[in-house]
Structure formats: structure tokens, C-alpha cells
Amino acid sequence: MLSFIARRTISALGTLLLASVLVFLAVQALPGDVATKILGKDATPDAVAGLREQMGLDRPAWERYLDWVESALHGDFGTSLVSGKPVATEAAAHLGNSALIALVTVLFAVTGALVLGVLAGLYRDRWADHLISTVSLVGMSIPEFVVATVLVLCFSIALPWFPAVVLYGPDASVGQLLPAVWLPALALATVMAAYIVRMARTSVIDVMASEYVTTARLKGLSTWRVVTRHALPGALLPTLHVIALNVAWLVGGVAVVENVFNYPGIGKLLLTSVQNRDLPVIQAVALISAVVYVVCNLAADLGSMALNPKLRTRGRTR
């Protein structure tokens, strides 16, 4: 079991390392000279050369990569070319705001999706199942920015319950942002939940038809106990990976939805920094998304190990 955890963790770290190389290379491959871009077309060659030296652009790429990784490990992602503030502080503020949305989304989407998926699986082919399956199919087919726009139309314009856009900057407090969190979270949760519902439904149906669930029923156990003790651990296993992939997808989904609502999160930061060619920020945000993906998948693997005794007891002698 320990060797399994160790192996998964090492491979996760390896993936991260690879991701950091790719992020760095991708940013290097962007066309045009950064210094010229920053200083404008009319800058003197001296000024450009000075800035290049100041940014370290005259050194070989591998050296700059090692520097970047080293300082990133110390929490230093460089300085934003636009605001002049440290990238780390800027990204952290945005990340915190996005995490607020993500947390609410995951909470809603995962619990809601699991409950609905399990219900649909248990009441297979009845009206509840048909309703849940149809709604989730609709949720799957509509892109999140359309859902977001519809939500704004309904709940900020027709019924002015929630703010349509956020008027605060990245330094807003949780209290200021809280009213603005619900609509983006709902938009993301709708799309995310749809996938989880369908997966949960399918695996619940599979497991409920298995011989061990029949046996548990024939032991005279209550339906509640049969479902929670015997069916769910088996049904959650395949669902877990779908959940992990969807949580990771949130990083991208957040970027789109945040722009609809002008929400000061990581997605908004990414978009502005791309527009401004703020390379250190782009690098940092890309790396953060990679970390989120890797951590989600690692969590899913460890979670499935917790649910599956065959993995847990591997290596133990009979």
C-alpha cells in the first residue's frame, strides 16, 4: 500500500516537472520580443537591450528555466511586467477568489450530482430517472457561458437577486464577494454535475444488478443499508475519476465564467495577462492549473485505493 502511494506521488511529481518544462517552453515560443513589446516600437536599441538584460533574456533558456523553477519553489514567481507587483501576491489574491467559487461549485455539484445520480440509478426507468437523465443531458450540451448568461438574465435582470457583475478588484474581502459567487458557481455546477450524474447513474445500475447486492438484499437488510454499505463503495469507484477530471476542468471553466461576471479570479487574471503579454503571470497561472490537475488525479487515485480493498491489501500476505 505504501509503495503504491509512493509510486503515485513520484509519478505526480514527475508530471508536474514535465508540465513546468512545457509551460516554460510554450511561453518562450510566443512570437515577438518581450522587451520590444513592453517598450513599444519607438524604443531605442539601448533601452531594449537594457530591459532584456534586466529581465535576464540574454541568458540561455535552460539557465532561465532553472532559475524560474528554483525561485518558484521558494514561492517567488517574479514580478508582473504590468503592475510591477510580485506575481505571487497577485496570483494568490486571485486564486483565493477563484477558490471561493470553486469550493461552492464543487460542494454543490458533487453532492447534488451524487444524490441525483444515485437516485436515478436506484429508480431506474421510472419517472425520476427519466427526469434526471434528461436534465443532465441538457446540462451537458449547453456551454457554461450560455448557462451563465441565462442565469444573469433570470436572476440579476428579471429578478434582481444577485449582482450581474462584480465591481470589486482582486483585493475584495470574502464578504464583498460572497453575493457574487452564487451565479458563477451555479453555472459551473450545472455543467459539471451533468457528467457526474450520468456516471454515477450508470455505475449504480451496474452495482445494483450485481450478485453481492442481491445477496445483501436477500439477507433481509434495509434498502438504506444495502445502498450505503454494499452498493455505494463499488459504485463510487468509477465515479471518483470523473469527479476528479471535472474538478480539474473547473480551472478552465472558471476562466470563461469569471469573464462573464467580471469576477476577479484566476481566470480573469489569466485573460488580462495574456492580453498584456505579462509573461511571468502567464507562466505562474499555467503552472497553478497543472498543479490543480495533478493534485485532483492523485486525490482520485488515493481515494479509489481507500474504497478498493484489493488495492489496499496488495502486498499483504495471505
Place this chain on the structure above:
Amino acid sequence: MTALVSVSSLSVSYRSGGQDVPVVREVSFELPEGRTLALVGESGSGKSTVAATLLGHLRHGSRLDGGEVRVDGHDVFALSPGRLRRLRGGTVAMVAQNAGHSLTPSMRVGRQIAEAGGGVPVLDLLEQVRLPRPAELARRYPHELSGGQQQRVSIAMALAARPRVLVLDEPTTGLDVVTQRGILDLVADLRDELGLAALLVSHDLGVVARMADEVSVLRLGRTVESAPTRKLFSRPEHAYTKRLLASVPRLADDGLALVGEAGEREIRARAVVPPQAPVAVSADDVTVDHGSVRAVHGVSFELRCGEIVALVGESGSGKSTLAWALAGLRAPSGGTMTHQSGDLTRLARKRPPGLRRRVQLVFQNADTSLNPRRSVGDAIRRPLRLFGTAPNREAATARARELVRDVQLDPALADRLPAQLSGGQRQRIGIARALAGEPDVLIADEITTALDVSVQAEVLRLLDDLRRERQLACLFISHDLAVVRGLADRVLVLRHGVVVEEGPTQAVFTDPGHPYTRELMAAALEPDPDARPPVDDVPDWEETADADGVWTDHGHGHRVRRWRPASTPLVEGVP
């Protein structure tokens, strides 16, 4: 007084493809306290469906069409959900068919037993089903137990609620003969000890003869015949029962039993393999490893044209591994295997096509070894084209139909998908596919294990015909001694990858020399309640070898691996 269980004109149908298909029609029986009734039938007879109704259970999509099931005076299908749960958790308990699948994989077995039951401590239950070290065992997960242990846990779980009726649905199918014997003895003891009424569902007439007081024979959902066990086995009345009984191979059959329409039995004399028949395959000191585990350990044999040699042993004895090595699906780690026309130690994909087509394997599960999306004709055509035995498409199609006819099927079946055929038909297609390369060696790996007895009889006959007509050499792998007895010319008994006894079938069965062979024979069950086991003493033994070698020769090629009585008798409680 009324019976504990009474089923009267029970009818159940199953909805499939928009149509109601009756699976149980007007079945009635009574089960008094302390008695055992067996429901016997082949697949599709509805026997398991009937058994599950005793717990008020119908499969998803099934419907009760009529009749009633009364247990302890209550109509089970009229009970409220709460009362039904109490019935299941109290009066009636079920031991399901496949313990490996019926235990929840994510729960420790001790907890699974505990939640089933009344006040009986789990450890007492585990002791009652004679499992060693119950305290440690209760903390294990199902996958950490052997098949026999899982089945014992299943029984303990059923007994936990102290039921009065035990429903046993094929309780030993899939277990080895020796393990099966142990489980049946256990169930019989517990039943007598606790005074249980038992409903036993089985397709195995040997198991039924051993366990039941009364038998009901089902066919296509109807009761064909019901009688006390002894009467049913000695004087069956219905032609179907007679045919069923006649189809079961017996340990005394010296040749293949051919069964007539009315159930008459005729033993076909064994084909004589002339001593000058050429050797098709010879294996010498073959060793096969699974990683660090040695699965086959120095096995040698010769297989002559027109001869059937049987490999017998329990699961894990290495018999299938040896077959796979011969077929070229697994590389041996030592020894030689040679065919008339080449070296067989190489993997199939490295063998020249001429050699590859001459050694063919028929798989145990015809349903999983055929591509479900291709017609069976296609499955046969492919090797025809691959080995170049048919020059073009038309010739291949014609030859495929011919092969389907050769295995005694309607050539029109060639256009069907595997799922549209019955198990026996699929297994014949598997044989036809193997024959497509015109092999001279056929390896049959437990090919009749999954088949009903009457179908098994037909497939065995086909195999026997083929070797007579085509001089096919056949390596026949089976755990069923009675099947081997009628079909094979010679037998190799394998234990832990080592041959412990070999010789002409007749000699090995009439005078088994090795204790392990005797143990297998003692555990075999005959379809006759008065049958005495062919051997009853199985000495404790240990391996031995001296300067004269490891074999004791009994003449005529019958030889037995040396053994000696165990020096320290096993005492219970001593590790």
C-alpha cells in the same frame, strides 16, 4: 400439519424484447421441516427462479403470473416490505451460487456475516463452518480467501440468522471435487444438526443423489417428474429424466456412453490405437513458470495420432498452463515439446504457419472466445484464409459451412452471431474453428465444463467421432474424472504441476496407485444415492524418492510417483 414451505402452481414470466416469456409454469411442491428437496434441471429450466421466490425475490424484469409461495404459513408475495425483510433475515436464508461474486468486495467478511444475523457471534459461526483461525479470517476481505473458504463464509452468513429454511443455489458449482465434497459434507452435517429444511438447486445429479430426500426435475419451467431420491434414480419414469440420468458419465463406464431418445445407454467400445501409430506430440521434462511460481514441473508425455490423453487435476494443478504452453500461448521455461513437423517450445506467433495450423486449442468458454460482433461463419473463415487452406473467399465460405456440418450443426447457423447460439452450439463452433486449419493435434481445455450434461454428452461424442475419423490426437483437460473415464485412452494425474500417476485409463481407474488419485476418486459423486465410492481409504502421505528413481512401475505404462505414509500423523490443533 402443513409443510414449512409450500409452493402451489407458481408461474413467473420474464419480459424480454417487449414480450413476456414464461420461465416458470405451474410449479408446485412442498418442503416439510428437516427435509431436503432438490430442484434439478438444465440451464433455462427455471430452477434458480423458483428457488429465489422462497425469499420473495424476483429478478429485475420478472413478474409473478400466478400461484403462491407460502413459507411458515405466510404468502411471501403478499408480505409488506418490512415483514418480507424479517422473513429474509430470519426464517429463510440463501447460499448463492458463486460465493466469489456474492460477497461484497469492499467489506470484511466478519462484518458481512454480523449484519446478516441474530445474536450468534461471528466467530462461533466461522467455527461452525470449520474455518481455521476464525478471528483472523473475519478481518479479511473476500478476495483474500480461496473459493472454498468464500463458500464457507457464504454458508456462515446464511446460518447467522438461524433460519429454518436454507436455499442452496448451485452451492458447489465451480469448486474442485475435493472442495465440493467438503462443502457438501458440511452442509449435510449442519442441516442435520440444526434440523433445517433445505431446497437445493443443482444441475449436478451427483450432488443431488448425495444430498436430497426428494427430487423435482424441471424442464423449460415445468415440473417433469417428482419422486423420492432413491426412486427417481433407480426407476425414473419420464423419458427426459431417463435421458438426463443416462447422459451423466459414470466412473464405471469403460468407453463413451451413447444415449438414446428414451434414455437407453449404450457403451461404445473404446477405439483401439494401434501400437504403431505415429507419435504426434512428445513432451519431455516440460517446465512452465508464472513469474516466480512454478506452475508445471517436469512433465513428460507422448500423444499418438488418434489417441486421447487426459490431463486430470484440481484448479491450480497446472493442467491448463501445460495446455497453453503446448498451444504456444505461453513459453515454457524448460524441457522440449516436439511435433512431427517441428519444435513446439516456441510461441505460436513464432511457429511457422504449417506447424501452427497443426496444433489447435479449443477454449473452455466458447462464449468469451468468439468475437460477439462477427458471425460464427466469419470466425471459422478467418483461420481458413490465414492458413491458406482455402484459396479464395467463396471457397472459404463453402468450407466454413462444411465444417459447421462436420460438427453436426445446421450450416445455416454460420450466419448467426455467437449470442444467438446455445452454449453447446457455441462450443461446437469453437471446435469447428479449431478444425479449420486441419490440425492433427487438438487441445481441449475443459471444453464441457460449462455445458449441461445432455449437451456435454453430445460434444464428447463429437470429439470421439473426430478422433476415429480423422486420426486426431487430442489432449483432453478436465477436472471431471467420470468424463475422462469414458473418453480418454490414457490419463495423467497432475498435482501442483507434477504428474503423480499416469497410465491407461482402465488401469488407473481400477487400481489407483497414488493417494492423490484415490482422494480425487473418493470425492467424485455418482448419480446414484446408493453408490459406494470406488475407493474409500485415502492414506496420509508424503513425497519420497530413493535411488531407484521417483516412479513405481505397475506395468503396461501405468506408473505411480513414489510416496510413503505420513510419518507424523496430523493432529488437530498442532500447527
